[in-house]
Amino acid sequence: MQYAIANHQRVPITITRGKGCYLYDNHQRRYLDFMGGWCVGTVGWGNAAMAKAISQQVQQQFFTVASFILEPQERLAQTLIKLAPGKMARVYRVTSGSEAVEMAMKCARVATGKKVIISFAEVYHGHTYGAASVGSALTSGMQPGITGVEKLPLPTSADLAAKVLVQLEQRLRHKRDVAAVLTEPVWTNAGCYIPPADFFPQVQKLCRRYGVLLVMDEVACGIGRCGTLFASELWGLQPDIITLGKALTGGYATLGATLVTEAVYKKSKHIPHYSTFGWRLTDCIATLENLRLIQEQKLVQNSAKVGAYLLAQLQPLLTLRKVKMLRGQGLLIGVQFKLPLAPQIALKCYRRGLLVEFTDLFTLYLSPPLVLSRAQAKAGADIIKAACGI
Numbered sequence: 241m242q243y244a245i246a247n248h249q250r251v252p253i254t255i256t257r258g259k260g261c262y263l264y265d266n267h268q269r270r271y272l273d274f275m276g277g278w279c280v281g282t283v284g285w286g287n288a289a290m291a292k293a294i295s296q297q298v299q300q301q302f303f304t305v306a307s308f309i310l311e312p313q314e315r316l317a318q319t320l321i322k323l324a325p326g327k328m329a330r331v332y333r334v335t336s337g338s339e340a341v342e343m344a345m346k347c348a349r350v351a352t353g354k355k356v357i358i359s360f361a362e363v364y365h366g367h368t369y370g371a372a373s374v375g376s377a378l379t380s381g382m383q384p385g386i387t388g389v390e391k392l393p394l395p396t397s398a399d400l401a402a403k404v405l406v407q408l409e410q411r412l413r414h415k416r417d418v419a420a421v422l423t424e425p426v427w428t429n430a431g432c433y434i435p436p437a438d439f440f441p442q443v444q445k446l447c448r449r450y451g452v453l454l455v456m457d458e459v460a461c462g463i464g465r466c467g468t469l470f471a472s473e474l475w476g477l478q479p480d481i482i483t484l485g486k487a488l489t490g491g492y493a494t495l496g497a498t499l500v501t502e503a504v505y506k507k508s509k510h511i512p513h514y515s516t517f518g519w520r521l522t523d524c525i526a527t528l529e530n531l532r533l534i535q536e537q538k539l540v541q542n543s544a545k546v547g548a549y550l551l552a553q554l555q556p557l558l559t560l561r562k563v564k565m566l567r568g569q570g571l572l573i574g575v576q577f578k579l580p581l582a583p584q585i586a587l588k589c590y591r592r593g594l595l596v597e598f599t600d601l602f603t604l605y606l607s608p609p610l611v612l613s614r615a616q617a618k619a620g621a622d623i624i625k626a627a628c629g630i
């Protein structure tokens with residue numbers, strides 16, 4: 241009998257500890273971790289510097305309400321503002337990626353005085369009602385979701401991307417009731433789809449022309465995952481709002497962030513916003529240390545370099561008739577099959593000591609910790625190739 245419920249559970253392995261890019265089960269078996277906690281892993285598991293920073297903070301830990309100024313919170317907000325693309329000026333403190341998306345939606349509506357949020361079909365933005373409504377997590381029994389949400393088709397090809405741009409322009413011209421376009425800059429959970437390079441610059445241009453805010457959900461693809469610190473940098477974007485979570489903490493804290501420009505802040509600052517556990521001090525210290533280590537160890541560059549190497553190691557898969565496409569940006573890689581083979585390939589990988597995820601029955605989804613070495617990338621790629629029959 242199992243009591244802690246998560247309906248994603250499908251791997252009958254009990255994980256007990258981690259070190260670097262490896263996870264260990266209760267029989268001391270070692271697994272190379274290409275799941276990386278679904279875009280969470282950065283500095284690797286069991287990191288000594290992280291443990292030191294957190295334990296130092298725990299020894300003087302206190303908890304108080306948002307009525308006070310707390311130095312680690314200020315330091316973290318300033319750090320994020322300095323690192324983020326565009327003109328981010330303020331940060332709303334939240335506890336998770338879903339909450340960061342909720343806050344982004346509230347800010348967008350309040351700042352523009354408009355109601356409609358346009359997102360993309362099949363893209364996951366979180367589990368809470370608002371995030372589920374703009375994303376893919378609103379199943380029929382949960383309806384109705386929040387109103388004022390419209391979805392564009394996911395542009396899975398250059399042709400479709402061009403059509404979606406036309407559709408977006410027509411919609412924005414039709415009625416001036418759109419508050420925001422809310423999307424990921426790279427569609428991670430939808431199957432690691434990478435848009436054509438001019439797609440988001442065009443979306444941003446349309447947003448500016450029609451007075452619509454551009455909200456980039458970087459909860460999954462942000463903080464080095466795609467080979468740049470923020471994935472919006474890939475396309476030279478200056479979003480009005482950015483959401484962060486996951487790799488922001490490297491898995492060492494429970495924290496998210498909604499970054500906004502000063503213009504958005506000025507219009508949204510009066511909205512009720514409180515999160516009891518949003519940015520506890522240990523979480524702030526852990527996040528600051530994670531960001532420091534990412535910079536010190538050049539993990540963003542490592543993501544770009546080792547990600548490209550891993551993608552190259554996987555290229556032979558394309559000679560197989562069952563493999564349809566390989567997509568990669570930094571250490572975010574999708575392997576798409578022509579048939580629903582992903583679960584059985586993942587199982588074969590587990591048996592060979594590699595943990596991989598699948599976004600749907602057709603697509604393997606790789607997001608190892610950003611500290612992945614070339615040797616580990618090669619070892620993992622060899623296992624995937626062997627599991628596919630090479």
Ligand SMILES: Cc1ncc(COP(=O)(O)O)c(C=O)c1O
Pocket residue numbers: 278336337338339341364365366367424428429457458459460461485486
């Ligand atoms: C793109 C994206 N946004 C938001 C979320 C929600 O984050 P959390 O699970 O921390 O609530 C996720 C989680 O997978 C995500 O991938």
